[in-house]
Amino acid sequence: MLKISEYIKGLVLTPLKKIDQPKGDIYHALKKKDDGFSGFGEVYFSSVHYRKIKGWKLHKKMILNLVVPVGEIEFVVFDAREGSATFNQFNTIRLSQKNYKRLTVPNGVWVAFRGRDEGLNLLLNIASIEHDPNESEVLDVSEITYEWSKL
Amino acid sequence: MLKISEYIKGLVLTPLKKIDQPKGDIYHALKKKDDGFSGFGEVYFSSVHYRKIKGWKLHKKMILNLVVPVGEIEFVVFDAREGSATFNQFNTIRLSQKNYKRLTVPNGVWVAFRGRDEGLNLLLNIASIEHDPNESEVLDVSEITYEWSKL
Numbered sequence: 001m002l003k004i005s006e007y008i009k010g011l012v013l014t015p016l017k018k019i020d021q022p023k024g025d026i027y028h029a030l031k032k033k034d035d036g037f038s039g040f041g042e043v044y045f046s047s048v049h050y051r052k053i054k055g056w057k058l059h060k061k062m063i064l065n066l067v068v069p070v071g072e073i074e075f076v077v078f079d080a081r082e083g084s085a086t087f088n089q090f091n092t093i094r095l096s097q098k099n100y101k102r103l104t105v106p107n108g109v110w111v112a113f114r115g116r117d118e119g120l121n122l123l124l125n126i127a128s129i130e131h132d133p134n135e136s137e138v139l140d141v142s143e144i145t146y147e148w149s150k151l
Numbered sequence: 152m153l154k155i156s157e158y159i160k161g162l163v164l165t166p167l168k169k170i171d172q173p174k175g176d177i178y179h180a181l182k183k184k185d186d187g188f189s190g191f192g193e194v195y196f197s198s199v200h201y202r203k204i205k206g207w208k209l210h211k212k213m214i215l216n217l218v219v220p221v222g223e224i225e226f227v228v229f230d231a232r233e234g235s236a237t238f239n240q241f242n243t244i245r246l247s248q249k250n251y252k253r254l255t256v257p258n259g260v261w262v263a264f265r266g267r268d269e270g271l272n273l274l275l276n277i278a279s280i281e282h283d284p285n286e287s288e289v290l291d292v293s294e295i296t297y298e299w300s301k302l
Contacts, residue, residue, distance in 0.1 A: 023205050024198035024266065031193045031281050040191035042182045043277055045220050047175035054174050069196050069273060070221055115175065122220060124275070126194055130182050 008079040008086040010106030012036055013093060016067065018100055027100060029067045030126045036104035038063045041129035047122050048073060048115040051151050053141050055112025061135040063128040064105040071121030072096035075103060076146055078110040090146060110144055116151065159230045159237045161257030163187055164244060167218065169251055178251065180218045181277045187255035189214045192280035198273050199224060199266040202302050204292050206263025212286040214279040215256040222272030223247035226254060227297055229261040241297060261295055267302065 007013065014036055019026040030037060041062070048054050058080070066075070077091045093103060094116065105111055115121035129135070158164065165187055170177040181188060192213070199205050209231070217226070228242045244254055245267065256262055266272035280286070 023203040024200045024272070026198075027196040029194040029196065029275075032191055033281065040183060043180040043194060043275075045178040045180065047177075049175045052174040070271065120221065121175070124180075124194075130184065 012104040014102045039128040053114045056110045056139040058137045065126040066103040067124045068095035071117035075113045081108040163255040165253045190279040193278045204265045207261040207290040209288045216277040217254040218275045219246035222268035226264045232259040
C-alpha cells in the first residue's frame with residue numbers, strides 16, 4: 001500500500017538549497033513565504049555533544065524550524081497527541097550538511113536529539129514564539145522508551 | 152574626549168548570551184523583543200573561507216542581524232551615507248565564539264567580510280526582508296580602499 005506520508009502528522013521535512021560559491025557557500029534556512037513559517041519569535045543555536053541525548057521535550061505553543069549547518073544530529077519525534085492519525089508513532093530523522101533539510105515540528109509531539117559527529121553538532125532553531133518555560137514539558141530520556149541505535 | 156559611540160550610525164553590536172550545558176551549549180541569536188529586531192524576512196547561512204573576502208555589498212532595504220557561531224569573521228563596514236554623522240568612517244569588527252555578539256547593520260552602508268579561521272567560518276544572517284537582488288548594490292573588493300591587516 002502506498003503511504004501518503006511517512007511522517008507524523010504536522011512534521012514536515014523540507015529540502016533546503018545550498019549555493020556553492022568559490023569563497024564560501026550559502027545555505028538557506030527559512031524564508032517568510034515558506035510553508036514552514038508560522039511567525040517569528042526567536043532564533044537560537046543549540047549544540048549537542050557526540051552520543052549525548054537532549055530531550056524529551058514537548059512544546060504546547062512553539063513551532064520549531066530546525067536546521068543543522070554543522071555536524072550530524074539525529075532527531076526522534078514521538079506523537080503523543082490522542083486522536084492524531086499518527087498517535088504513538090515514532091520518526092527518526094538525521095540532519096546534516098549531507099542531508100541538508102529543515103525539520104518543522106508541530107505542537108504536542110515529543111522530541112529528543114543526539115549528536116552523531118565527534119566534532120561540533122550545531123542546531124539552529126527558528127522558533128515561532130520566544131522561549132517560555134511554561135509552554136513546554138520535559139521528560140527524562142528514559143521516560144519514553146525508544147531503542148537508540150548503537151553509536 | 153568621551154565618545155558616545157565608536158560605531159557608525161545605526162550599526163549596533165549587542166553581546167549575546169551563551170548558556171553552558173553539560174550535553175552541549177545554547178547560544179542566543181535574536182529575539183523578537185530585542186532592539187535589533189526589525190521584521191523577519193529570511194534566515195540563511197553564509198560561509199567564508201580563510202583569508203577570502205566577500206564584499207562589498209550595500210543594502211537599501213534589508214537590515215542584517217549577523218551572528219558567527221563557528222570560526223571567526225572580520226567585518227568591515229563603511230559609511231557612504233551623505234549627511235550621516237559618521238560619513239566616510241570605517242568600523243572593523245571581529246565576531247566569533249570568543250567575542251559572541253550580534254552585529255546589526257543598517258541600510259546604506261557598505262559591508263565586506265573575511266574568514267579568519269582555517270576551518271569553517273560560519274555566518275548567520277537574520278534578515279528583515281527576503282533576498283531581493285534589486286535592493287542591494289555590489290562593488291568589487293578593490294573599489295573601496297581599505298587596508299586589510301596581514302593574515
